[in-house]
Amino acid sequence: MTTIREAVDLAIQQLTQARQERQLPIENPRLDAQVLLSHVLGKERSYIYIYPDQKLDAAQEARWHDLLTRRARGEPVAYLLGHREFYGLDFLVDRRVLIPRPETELLVEQALTICRKHLELGQTPVAADIGTGSGAIAISVAIHEPRLPRLYATDVSLDALAVTLLNCRRHHLTERVHLLQGDLLTPLPEPVDLLLANLPYVGTAEQNTMLPDVLDYEPHLALFSGSDGLALLRRLLREAAQSDKLREGAALLLEIGYRQKEPLFQLARELWPQANITCLRDYAGWDRVLKIETQLPQSCSF
Numbered sequence: 001m002t003t004i005r006e007a008v009d010l011a012i013q014q015l016t017q018a019r020q021e022r023q024l025p026i027e028n029p030r031l032d033a034q035v036l037l038s039h040v041l042g043k044e045r046s047y048i049y050i051y052p053d054q055k056l057d058a059a060q061e062a063r064w065h066d067l068l069t070r071r072a073r074g075e076p077v078a079y080l081l082g083h084r085e086f087y088g089l090d091f092l093v094d095r096r097v098l099i100p101r102p103e104t105e106l107l108v109e110q111a112l113t114i115c116r117k118h119l120e121l122g123q124t125p126v127a128a129d130i131g132t133g134s135g136a137i138a139i140s141v142a143i144h145e146p147r148l149p150r151l152y153a154t155d156v157s158l159d160a161l162a163v164t165l166l167n168c169r170r171h172h173l174t175e176r177v178h179l180l181q182g183d184l185l186t187p188l189p190e191p192v193d194l195l196l197a198n199l200p201y202v203g204t205a206e207q208n209t210m211l212p213d214v215l216d217y218e219p220h221l222a223l224f225s226g227s228d229g230l231a232l233l234r235r236l237l238r239e240a241a242q243s244d245k246l247r248e249g250a251a252l253l254l255e256i257g258y259r260q261k262e263p264l265f266q267l268a269r270e271l272w273p274q275a276n277i278t279c280l281r282d283y284a285g286w287d288r289v290l291k292i293e294t295q296l297p298q299s300c301s302f
Contacts, residue, residue: 002061004041005052008033011068018072025211032077033068039081040064074213087140092166096159098222100136103282104198107255107289108140110280111196114251115145118193125193126247128152130184130236133222135164137196138177154180154187157221184236185245193247197236198255203229229257233264241271251293258286268292 002010011033019026026032038045040056040063056064067080078084078099083092086100087108093099111127118125125148129138132153142151155161161179168174180187185195205227207215214223225232233254240246256264261279268277268290275294282288 001055001057002064003053003055004037004048007037007056007061007064008048008052011037014068014072018074022074023212024072024074025213026071032071035077036067036071036080037064040067075217076213079217086136087144089136089140089143089171091134091136091139092163092170093134094163095217096157096219097134097163098218100134103284103286103288104137104255105140106280106282107196107198107253108137108144110253110289110291111137111141111194112145114194114253115141115148119145119147123193124149126150126152126190127194127196128154128185128188128192130154130195130197131156131199131222131232132164132179133160133198135167135177137198138164139167139171139173141196142173142176143171148176150176150178152178152180152188152192154182154184156181156183157219160219160222184232185239185243188245191245191247191250193250195240195246195250195252197233197253199232199236200225201229201233201255201257201260203227230260230263233260234267237264237267237271246294249293249295251291254290254292255288256290258288261287261290264290 012029015026015029015032018024034045034048038048040060041047070080076099078093079095082094083090084099087105091100115125127141132138132155135153138151138153142148153164158181161181164179168177200223202223203226204224240252265277272292272294275292278291279287280289280291
């Protein structure tokens with residue numbers, strides 16, 4: 001039987017070798033080994049330091065070797081664990097949905113700010129998360145602002161919505177987060193005050209530059225949007241401006257790629273000439289969230 005210390009040492013060796021030979025983005029083999037092993041043991045990571053000589057039983061060893069093999073092939077740790085933390089909450093994830101990224105927390109922060117401005121004015125805003133994936137955005141907003149009676153979460157993928165439903169149940173939000181299947185704004189049953197979207201924005205022309213753990217494992221439907229990555233974002237903006245899905249004075253928050261600010265800013269200005277349009281940078285300094293405030297009354301200016 002393998003001890004905890006031996007299991008960690010073996011994993012570090014194999015993951016380091018995989019990183020060197022296959023150019024895999026395994027930044028910290030020791031951390032990956034400890035996280036995966038603590039998952040197999042059902043213990044906190046500190047347990048590995050305290051009991052290094054404890055032996056794995058047969059079932060644990062089999063599970064450990066399976067996860068280690070998959071990680072050495074490049075499968076993301078979040079998929080191996082089956083969950084990922086986002087905005088202080090834990091979300092179930094698998095290969096049906098993208099893994100939530102820290103930079104998307106900026107979109108949640110902005111959404112909460114806008115919702116709270118409405119609430120301070122005695123208004124109850126209606127929000128919609130378009131392309132919800134795991135549901136991380138909609139659920140985070142709902143939990144951190146319990147005064148919102150309902151939010152809509154839409155996705156074209158039924159597989160993704162199945163994961164969203166699991167996360168809604170996990171966080172006891174099935175009564176407040178309404179799941180809708182369909183393309184962009186089509187399934188929305190009413191106009192909204194706040195439109196959120198983290199749609200695919202990677203161009204197919206960029207595939208050769210992507211990390212293999214993303215390209216090989218995360219769903220392409222949730223990654224790619226035309227050759228330049230802008231197809232869906234352009235269509236969403238036009239649909240929002242030309243349909244009846246936005247209430248007067250509505251706001252839009254869209255996560256974008258770091259080189260997409262100018263073309264999307266120009267399109268938004270054409271569609272909403274009087275709007276207040278800004279672009280917010282993430283913690284790494286990249287343009288990340290396009291914010292469009294459409295013709296807000298002076299008393300409601302954010």
